[in-house]
Amino acid sequence: MPSCHDLFAAYADFIPDFSTFCASVQTEPSCCLRVNTLRTRPDVVRTMLIEEGYHSRPSSLADDLLLVDGLTHPGALRGALLGYYHSQALTSALAALVLDPQPGEMTCDLCAAPGSKTSHMAQIMRDEGLIVANDRNGKRLSMLEFNLKRLGVSNTVTTCYAGQNFPLRQKFDRVLVDAPCSGEGNYRWDHTGRLRHHRRASGDLPRLQRQLLLRGFDLLAPGGTLLYATCTYNPSENEAVVQTLLEQRPATLEPIQFDLAHCPGLQHWKAQTYDSRMQHCWRLYPHHTQSVGFFLARIRN
Numbered sequence: 001m002p003s004c005h006d007l008f009a010a011y012a013d014f015i016p017d018f019s020t021f022c023a024s025v026q027t028e029p030s031c032c033l034r035v036n037t038l039r040t041r042p043d044v045v046r047t048m049l050i051e052e053g054y055h056s057r058p059s060s061l062a063d064d065l066l067l068v069d070g071l072t073h074p075g076a077l078r079g080a081l082l083g084y085y086h087s088q089a090l091t092s093a094l095a096a097l098v099l100d101p102q103p104g105e106m107t108c109d110l111c112a113a114p115g116s117k118t119s120h121m122a123q124i125m126r127d128e129g130l131i132v133a134n135d136r137n138g139k140r141l142s143m144l145e146f147n148l149k150r151l152g153v154s155n156t157v158t159t160c161y162a163g164q165n166f167p168l169r170q171k172f173d174r175v176l177v178d179a180p181c182s183g184e185g186n187y188r189w190d191h192t193g194r195l196r197h198h199r200r201a202s203g204d205l206p207r208l209q210r211q212l213l214l215r216g217f218d219l220l221a222p223g224g225t226l227l228y229a230t231c232t233y234n235p236s237e238n239e240a241v242v243q244t245l246l247e248q249r250p251a252t253l254e255p256i257q258f259d260l261a262h263c264p265g266l267q268h269w270k271a272q273t274y275d276s277r278m279q280h281c282w283r284l285y286p287h288h289t290q291s292v293g294f295f296l297a298r299i300r301n
């Protein structure tokens with residue numbers, strides 16, 4: 001079984017406080033619940049949690065993102081079944097906040113299942129406008145449809161295209177590319193040193209990620225906004241993918257303004273040099289956020 005140091009050794013030169021990082025992935029991330037404001041309010045959920053014996057507090061990102069102490073199976077509580085909240089990592093919830101889709105807009109979620117970010121976008125849009133939630137995997141789309149129903153979302157239709165071939169007929173105000181990735185940000189070790197999340201079967205992920213990001217950009221209406229997100233630390237799946245977009249399209253990288261500890265995107269790694277605008281990307285590390293690892297790039301055309 002590889003140790004954390006072994007598995008992430010290639011990143012030790014850019015992940016700050018690498019030993020603290022390794023220690024953090026041997027602990028559970030904080031439990032985060034996104035209150036579903038289409039069904040209820042944060043104070044109602046906080047009261048329900050107190051009745052179940054759990055203390056919660058709002059996160060620095062938003063009042064409807066609650067951090068809950070000691071809650072290990074949030075999906076089993078009454079509030080989850082009623083669709084009052086959705087369990088979602090804090091850093092994952094940042095994606096929809098950064099993309100910031102507005103009520104009434106046309107939004108595309110190119111890799112959407114099982115729908116955590118689709119349903120978050122729907123609630124930010126107050127269930128107005130339209131979201132096209134696409135995923136290549138039909139079984140995972142069923143999970144998305146179940147989640148949308150549970151959470152009372154009605155402004156979303158689903159499609160099942162390979163995202164890189166998504167039809168270009170319709171243009172969108174906002175596009176999310178939450179790309180399939182190696183998932184390293186979710187790696188955690190239990191107290192016996194066993195790795196609980198394993199590397200996913202990958203194929204040529206960076207190639208697919210480049211194709212998805214280029215198609216996501218081509219789907220934007222003039223002045224539209226695109227968010228590229230992954231839950232991996234690997235620069236080949238993050239900065240290198242964004243670099244291809246900057247080289248092949250007239251894309252602009254925008255700063256992200258939220259109150260959460262992060263590091264800027266890399267400007268070089270090994271023999272690679274990346275565009276200096278990569279500093280606007282966010283790298284999120286578990287020892288800074290008590291959440292899971294994430295990468296975000298906010299892009300305009």
Ligand SMILES: C[S@@+](CC[C@H](N)C(=O)[O-])C[C@H]1O[C@@H](n2cnc3c(N)ncnc32)[C@H](O)[C@@H]1O
Nearest residue numbers: 111112113114115116117136137162163178180
């Ligand atoms: C990181 S997950 C998305 C998580 C989702 N956005 C959420 O917040 O619940 C990546 C998804 O991409 C889908 N996927 C993989 N290859 C794809 C492709 N070529 N086109 C569209 N979706 C794809 C997978 O089935 C998977 O559901």
